[in-house]
Amino acid sequence: AQSVTQLDSQVPVFEEAPVELRCNYSSSVSVYLFWYVQYPNQGLQLLLKYLSGSTLVKGINGFEAEFNKSQTSFHLRKPSVHISDTAEYFCAVSLFSGGSNYKLTFGKGTLLTVNP
Amino acid sequence: DSGVTQTPKHLITATGQRVTLRCSPRSGDLSVYWYQQSLDQGLQFLIQYYNGEERAKGNILERFSAQQFPDLHSELNLSSLELGDSALYFCASSVDETANGNEQFFGPGTRLTVL
Numbered sequence: 001a002q003s004v005t006q007l008d009s010q011v012p013v014f015e016e017a018p019v020e021l022r023c024n025y026s027s028s029v030s031v032y033l034f035w036y037v038q039y040p041n042q043g044l045q046l047l048l049k050y051l052s053g054s055t056l057v058k059g060i061n062g063f064e065a066e067f068n069k070s071q072t073s074f075h076l077r078k079p080s081v082h083i084s085d086t087a088e089y090f091c092a093v094s095l096f097s098g099g100s101n102y103k104l105t106f107g108k109g110t111l112l113t114v115n116p
Numbered sequence: 117d118s119g120v121t122q123t124p125k126h127l128i129t130a131t132g133q134r135v136t137l138r139c140s141p142r143s144g145d146l147s148v149y150w151y152q153q154s155l156d157q158g159l160q161f162l163i164q165y166y167n168g169e170e171r172a173k174g175n176i177l178e179r180f181s182a183q184q185f186p187d188l189h190s191e192l193n194l195s196s197l198e199l200g201d202s203a204l205y206f207c208a209s210s211v212d213e214t215a216n217g218n219e220q221f222f223g224p225g226t227r228l229t230v231l
Contacts, residue, residue, distance in 0.1 A: 043222035
């Protein structure tokens with residue numbers, strides 16, 4: 001079984017401050033990892049994903065995430081946030097099983113609120 | 117705009133009723149996924165279709181069913197509705213059969229309110 005834990009349900013920060021949104025997963029096999037963002041009243045949009053290779057992944061809007069296999073984590077970071085980054089962020093894991101994979105499991109989400 | 121369309125945007129109905137949610141995937145995408153987003157359960161995978169065939173099932177209730185038509189649009193049917201079915205229902209699409217590392221493109225969702 002696989003599960004995703006987002007450790008913070010809400011993260012308030014000031015504009016131009018750095019932010020880290022934490023995500024841990026549990027899986028007994030290799031996984032693919034994703035971060036999605038949901039702006040108010042919109043669907044989800046992919047920020048970045050880790051499939052293999054370099055453990056530091058860069059995504060859109062200046063976000064990046066680091067895959068840490070030993071700690072089973074995939075934390076999302078941005079060095080300087082903007083008001084427009086206010087949104088809900090979802091970490092997701094996709095089980096890799098040699099071709100029959102078909103399911104994304106999402107964390108509960110972290111609401112990032114950027115204040116002026 | 118992801119290219120995935122969902123109708124209707126909002127739906128208000130009463131307990132015991134049946135509703136149908138519709139989704140059109142991005143042009144060229146063969147897989148359609150349905151998700152339910154609620155405050156208590158978060159975002160939960162319901163079911164996936166690929167080129168007209170059911171591929172995977174998640175936490176989908178027996179009162180719910182779905183299908184994908186030859187033109188690749190999909191419908192999610194919810195019957196004998198209960199108050200707890202009130203949620204945001206998302207459709208997503210992707211080009212491939214599996215969700216290994218492929219991005220799923222999400223529609224704007226249908227907000228269902230059961231009174």
